[in-house]
Amino acid sequence: MSKALIAYASMSGNTEDIAMIIKDTLREYGFDVTIQEMDDVDTDSLAEYDLLLIGTYTWGDGDLPYEAESFYEEVSSLDLKGKKAACFGSGDYAYPRFCEAVNTFYTMLERTGADLYQETLKIELAPETDEDAECCKEFAEGFIRWAEQQKRRAEIHVS
Numbered sequence: 554m555s556k557a558l559i560a561y562a563s564m565s566g567n568t569e570d571i572a573m574i575i576k577d578t579l580r581e582y583g584f585d586v587t588i589q590e591m592d593d594v595d596t597d598s599l600a601e602y603d604l605l606l607i608g609t610y611t612w613g614d615g616d617l618p619y620e621a622e623s624f625y626e627e628v629s630s631l632d633l634k635g636k637k638a639a640c641f642g643s644g645d646y647a648y649p650r651f652c653e654a655v656n657t658f659y660t661m662l663e664r665t666g667a668d669l670y671q672e673t674l675k676i677e678l679a680p681e682t683d684e685d686a687e688c689c690k691e692f693a694e695g696f697i698r699w700a701e702q703q704k705r706r707a708e709i710h711v712s
Contacts, residue, residue, distance in 0.1 A: 561608035567643035578693035591624035615650030634666035641674035
């Protein structure tokens with residue numbers, strides 16, 4: 554069984570709600586899922602996971618939230634080559650740089666060598682509508698399909 558880690562930062566609960574929908578979807582597909590707030594993640598344990606999903610809200614004018622800064626710094630120094638990763642988050646269109654922290658994490662994960670799912674999930678505020686919840690589920694399902702395809706490609710190159 555593949556192991557997935559969902560690490561998130563959530564002040565108002567919006568990003569946590571997205572993370573929970575993603576967690577439920579991954580579990581429906583048989584994944585062993587650990588979900589933790591970024592403050593609680595031991596970044597040395599990332600090597601144990603096949604899939605990494607990073608979720609954050611955006612603070613102020615496109616900044617990382619305070620509680621995501623240490624996690625960001627620690628992960629940015631890791632070699633995540635071969636890890637399948639994806640980014641998601643919540644934001645507010647009232648601010649000029651909607652969900653910019655999601656992009657910040659995406660760029661950082663690229664530098665670590667992680668294999669990144671090209672789509673990011675950005676939800677305005679909370680995933681309150683059926684449509685928002687469906688977007689979260691479809692994001693998770695797309696990530697699963699992509700990760701499986703990447704794994705098969707790697708196996709073909711090895712053999």
